[in-house]
Each structure stands twice: as structure tokens, then as C-alpha cells.
Amino acid sequence: MPLSSLYTITALDHTPNQITCTLQIDAAHAVFEGHFPGSPVLPGVVQLEMVKAVLSSALGKAFALKEMSTCKFLEVLNPTETPELTIHIQYKGDELLDVNASGKHSEKTCFKARASFHPII
Template sequence: MFLDNLYKIKNFDVTPETILAAISLDPDHTIFEGHFPNSPVLPGVVQLQIVKELLEKHLGRNVKMKSMRTSKFIQVINPKETPDVYIDIKFKNAEFLEVVASGSWEGVTFFKAQVSYI
């Protein structure tokens, strides 16, 4: 949905239960025209969609959110000021795919989420 459009993957390191991706946001993407004009912000729902897309890329299958235990959006991401970010995903296959994800840049965390997928 957003991969290769809103963002590109610069680095994708995986182990059986982790993903660490460096991504580069396109600050000229049309999503930033309305969110918010002259003060662009990466919407929280889009941050969660990026986590989903990175999971799907690694797993080679589609996933669907079952529930969200927590999500905190701690810092605003302005793509003109911070186009490159890191997404860290830890997951465990149990009854559901249990995920703990966070996003950061230069040691500053901008979101954290705990999500279950089916």
C-alpha cells in the first residue's frame, strides 16, 4: 500500500523473530498535503500500516490486525526534518502473531505499539 510509494526500505535486517528496517519517507508524498499543510506529520495510522507491511514482507503472507493492546505516539514525525527512520519489530508466533513494535531516529522513540495479528 505505502511501500515504494510513501517510503522505501534502505535496510532490512531480520532474524526468525525480529525485523529492523531503516526506511526513507518521501516528504513530497500527497498524504502530507492534508496532514497538515505547511506542517507535515506522518499519521499514526500510517505508522501502524508500515509495521504491518514490513511484517508481511518478512513473513511472505498477508496479516490482519486482531487487537491492539497499546499504542503510543510519543513524537511527531515531520518527513521534511526526519525523512529517515528505523522500525524495530519483535514478534512471536503463538495462537496469534504477537508483535511489539517501535519507531525511532537518532535514539528518539516516536511510537510504540503492542498488536496481535491473525
């Protein structure tokens, strides 16, 4: 099941050390049939995949996760109640990116992660 159809990047702002984007989540996507029927929740692994996808989109190259030092899921993301998610990424480095990422909906932080990504050659 491709995740690329699960969300759409609707806004992207990229400055030298920071990326902010807004994503529209498709509440009708098949992933929610099993996670969880009648009470859809955006899986945590998908939220982290979205960070990688936003990095790749903004920087124009593919990245892979090298290390996750911290990751906290603070709010449940129900796509029928919260169809938009804003991801804020601060990064440093060229080849190995040290990233602080957070996802928010409304004014609530739903996840925070600190990780390292490297470009796929």
C-alpha cells in the same frame, strides 16, 4: 491514494523473532498536503500500517491487525526533518503473531505498539 509510494524499505534485517528495518519517507507525498499543510506530520495510522507492511515483507505473507492492546505516539514525525524511520519488531507465534513494535528516528522513540496480527488466507 496508495500508501506504497509513501515510503521505501531501504534496509531489512530478519532473525527468527525479530525484524529491524529502515524506511525512507517521501516528504513530497500527497498525504502531507492535508496532514498538515506547511507542517507535515506522518499520520499515526500510517506508522502502524508500516509495521504491518514490514511484517508482511519480512515473513513473505500478508497480515491483518487482529488486536491493538497498546499504542503510544511519543514524537511527531515530520518527514522533511526526519526522512528515515527505523522500525524494530519482536514477535512470537506462527499463525497469530504477538508483536512489540517501536519506531525511532535519531535516538528518539516516536511510537510504541503492542498488537496481534494474523495472516490473511
